[in-house]
Every structure is written in C-alpha cells, then in structure tokens.
Amino acid sequence: MLAYLIRRLFAAAVMLVVIIVVVFGIFFLVPKWAGVDVATSFVGKQADPAAVEAVAQKLKLDEPIIVQVWEFFKGLFVGRTYAGGGDVTQCSAPCFGYSFRSEQAIWPVLTDRFPVTLALALGAAVLWLIFGVAAGVLSALKRGSIWDRGAMVVALGGVSLPIYFTGLLSLAIFSYGLGWIDAQYVPLEDSFTGWLGGMILPWITLAFLYAAMYARITRATMLEILGEDYIRTARAKGLKEQTVIGKHAMRSTMTPILTMLGMDLGALIGGAILTETTFSLPGLGQAVLQAIKNQDLPIILGVTLITSLAVLLANLLVDVLYAVIDPRVRLA
C-alpha cells in the first residue's frame, strides 16, 4: 500500500512538470506561430516600437524558448525578477507573472477566486453524490417500475438541459419570482447565511446536471453487480437483503462512481464557466472567460495550471481511494 502510494506520488510530480512545460509551450509558442507578437499585444494597438522592444526585453520574450520556460519555472518556485525599460520588478514565488491588462500580479487573483470555485464544486458534488447515487440504486432495485422510469426521464432531462437554461430558470423562479433566495454572491467572511443564499442555486443547478449522470451510471453498474456470482454467494450465506445491497453490492458499485467523481471534480475546480457566468460567481471560470476575451495570456496560463493541478490532485486522491476499495489495484 505504501509502495503504491509513493509510486502514485512520484508519477504525479513528474506529470506536474510535464504539464507546466506543455502548457507554457502552448501559450507562448502558439501566438508565435500564429504571427501574433506577444509584446505588441501587451503594449496595445498603436504600439510604439521602442515600448514593444522594452516589453519584449523585460518579459524575456526575445530569449530562446528554453530560457523562457526556465524563467517561468523559476518564477513558480523561487520567484523571478523583471528588469528592463528602466525599472526592476521583484515577483516573489509563486510567481505567475502579471496581467497584461490590469498589471496586477496573477497569484493573488487566483487565490481570491479559487475558494469560490472550490466551494461551488465541492458543495455541488456532495449534493449530486447523495441524490444521484440514491436515485440510481433505487432505480436499479425497482427496475421497470414507475419510479424507475420517472427517475430515468428526469435524469435524461438533467443530462440534456444546459446549465444556462436550468440556472436561469431556477433564478427566475426562486429568486425573482418567489423571492425566496437572494441570489447575490456574498463572501463567506462577510455573512454565512448570505454566502449560503448565494451558493444554493448554483449548487442545485450544477448538482442537477451531475446527479442525472451519476444516477444513470449508478443504476447501470448496480444492475450489473446484482447479477454477479458473489452477490448470490452473499445471499446463500443467509445475509439480510439490505446487507447484500448496502455492503456487498454498494462497495463494487462505488468503484466506477469514484473514478467519475475524480475527473469531474478536477474539471470543475478548474472553473465551472457556465455556472459561474450564469450566477455571476467570482470564481476561476469567470476570470478565465474574461482573460480570453482580453487576450490576457498570463491569467489564462495561471488558471490552466491551477486546473491541471486540481485534476492531478483529484486523480491522485481517486487512485488512493481506489486502492483502499479494490485490493487488486494495490498490486498493479
């Protein structure tokens, strides 16, 4: 088990380095190939050639790509110094650089917005796990019944309806129509109930989509597991049916659900762009959408890296949980 853990950790570390290089490569090479000069785009449309030159020198854009990657790495782990055009800026680690537009440091932007996205993803995940898995199990046990058909129709709806539809609908009904919830986002530090009020509709909307998917997967997996020989063995031992389902069948059903959860959480932590935009939540998704509109490369780069890191960590967590659940994995 420990050896397995160390192997996974090592693999994750190697993966992280590869991700940084690849992401950096994409964001600094692609503009070059596309004929867009990063320094010009930084300075503005009517650029003074001298200013462009200064920016290129300061950001080391004229250096070979290897040097640029190295500088970026250094910035992430020990900080870096921007010098050129007459002034010197010290950017301490972890340094993701500065926004092209607002000239703010990227790292505080990320740390500001990350908790919002994290809270959105985790809260929704709790909801969709509870309701999705429960609905899936019940559907499997009552296969063919009115409940099963009804639940699967709702699930199909959940999977098919886009967030900006269900999100706006829930806002229209619960916030503007019935006036039950003030859907304005309030930071947690300011007011817990205000924060809860602002998060509840995004959670439900996001969870509805995912719960639908999880219900379908849970139902299919549970039906398959119920046909397994070891479930028959469990019954042949004289176990109560609720133990057969709750212990023997559930444990096997959790494996594919956990795999999905790892990937979904990772992806969501990188920014639930649609949900954040629909509900005006100041999370990573909203930040990256703004940055893409503004061609603000450093922010896109920073968010992409955070996203990758989140996916990596989520998968590491899933790998560990996987080994806890399935003893055969520990040997692999």
Next chain:
Amino acid sequence: MTELSKTGAAVGEPVSGSPAPTAFLEVRDLKVHFPTDDGLVKSVDGLSFTLEKGKTLGIVGESGSGKSVTSLGIMGLHTAGQYGKRKAQISGEIWLDGTELLSADPDHVRKLRGREMAMIFQDPLSALHPYYTIGQQIVEAYRIHHDVDKKTAKRRAVEMLDRVGIPQPDKRVDNYPHEFSGGMRQRAMIAMSLVNNPELLIADEPTTALDVTVQAQILDLIRDLQKEFGSAVIIITHDLGVVAELSDDILVMYGGRCVERGPAEKVFYEPRHPYTWGLLGSMPRLDRDQQERLIPVKGSPPSLINIPSGCAFNPRCPYADLPKDNVTRTVRPELTEVGSKHWAACHMTQEQRQRIWTEEIAPKL
C-alpha cells in the same frame, strides 16, 4: 411392487399429500418457471426426490436440464433479492427437516440459508467477493448465525481453512481471493459453506472450473467432510465420473424433469433410460481402447419454452418408434419402477430396454 424402504432410503417415490415427510429432504413436484418475452421457460417441471442425512445424491444432466435451477430453488435463491416485475414462478413442496420452505416466511428461510443448508458454486473466483479477504468472508458467514465477536469468528475461520487443507491458514486468512489458486479458492469456498455445520450441502458443479489434477482432491475433500459432518450432500454435475466417485444415488435430469433415478450402481450398470445410455456412451474412459469413438447423444437440448410433446427426449431418441401408436410423441412418460428403488420414465417395455441395454449398448461401452 414398490419397495419403499423405511430406513436409509435415499431415493424413493414421494407420497404426495402426506404432510409430514420422514425424509430429511423431500422435494415434491417442484416447478420453477421463468416468464420471458419469448414465453414461459419451464426450467424445472415437476421434480420429486428425497434425500437422507449422511447420503449423497448426484444430479446429472446436460446444460439447461434444470440442475442448477433446482439447487437454487431449494436454497430459496430464486425469490431472495428478486427485483423488477418478472418473478420466477415456483410451485410444489420442499421439505427440509420438517419445514416446508416454499410456504415458509422468507426471513425464516434466510436464517436457514448458510446454517442449515449451504452451497458451493461452480466458479470460486466469481463466487467470492473480490474486495474482501477470504477471512472476512468466512467470518461474515459465521457471524450471521452465531453471536460471537470478530476474534472468535476469525479463529473459527482459520480452523476451517486448516480443516480444508489450506497451508499456513493463519496467514492465508488475510489474503484476497485473487491471491489464491483455483483449487485453494474452492477449498476456501468449501470452508465458508461448512463453517456453520450445515445439515445439507449443495455443490453446484464444484469441480467444473478447476484444473483436472485438483478436481480429485476437491472431490476427496467433499467426501471426507461429509463423513465428518454427517450432512446430506447434493452434488450437481454433468460429469458422470464425479457422481460415480461420490454418490449413493443418482438422479438424471432431462428437459426440467427426472428421467431416471436410483442407486448409483443401478444407474451405472443397469440404466433403463435411453438418455442415460447416451450419457454413459459419451463419457471418455481410460480403460478402453482409444481407437473406439465416443458415442455422442445426437441433437441438442430441448427448448425449455417449447418442450417436445410426449417424451421430451423423443426427437433425439434412436428408439422413439419402438413403442406402439406413436405414444412417445403424444404421451409424457411417468416414472415407473424398474428395479429396487430404481425408477425410469420411458415408454419402452422393460423387456425392450433390457434387451437393448444388454445387446446393443453395454457391449460398446
């Protein structure tokens, strides 16, 4: 003249309607039907037999003859955990030690499972839960029926693993099923089914998934354990060699019904049903010249939705035209006594069968 023996009879014609059977296990007119889109699958269609403690009954037949469905029916596993609308339709009577199981409270039957009657399955790898250790699974089986702490139960598990011949049982108890070899897994499965000293043990093709070299060991183990625990054993197989080794009595199934049953030596040396002849003819024997070809049973097993009218075996039976008036194709033959405690369901006369067996079949075997 029927010779219903009162003592030690493992097979006898059950007397229908008598409420308190004297036999340890008595199955009366058991029917297990499954509704499907294509029609009603009559997996078991009127099966009766009795079994005494300490005796072994071998149920033989090809795939789809209803052997496994019968065993699951006795265990009550067709009704336990059945979800959805299509439920198996079960009728008849199953008396186990004075209790009729089909009409009993399902929770009472559940409590009998594992304690009074236990089962060994064909493929021990898929029959054991991959995520729990062998020990955890045996401990669970024990603690369902015994109010003991985990430590005591684990000691019992180690004891059982030792008893079924697993080396270093105190270490192997913490292994997972995938860390065991096929034979070891089946031993562990046997240990798990015997942990509560069940009175009835049903072994459903216990050696089919195993290496040939391991098969004999497992059969020996089952025989030894039966002697030690004195339980009644039903062994289900398509391998006549297996039943020859273990059984006191043999029941041959075809198309969901019993076509012949009797003491093992009778069924082997004086079989009185053409299907049994076919089974014997298709069994490879090492003591025979390898140049001789095996004699397969022609045709394929009957559809259990449209069981042939008359004798279910008639489309494959080389002697179907011997009885008069096309009776094999119109009238379903009932079991008739052909010898002491020996029954067969065939329209041919005793003399015809006697002659065919001694003159045509036996010399070729």
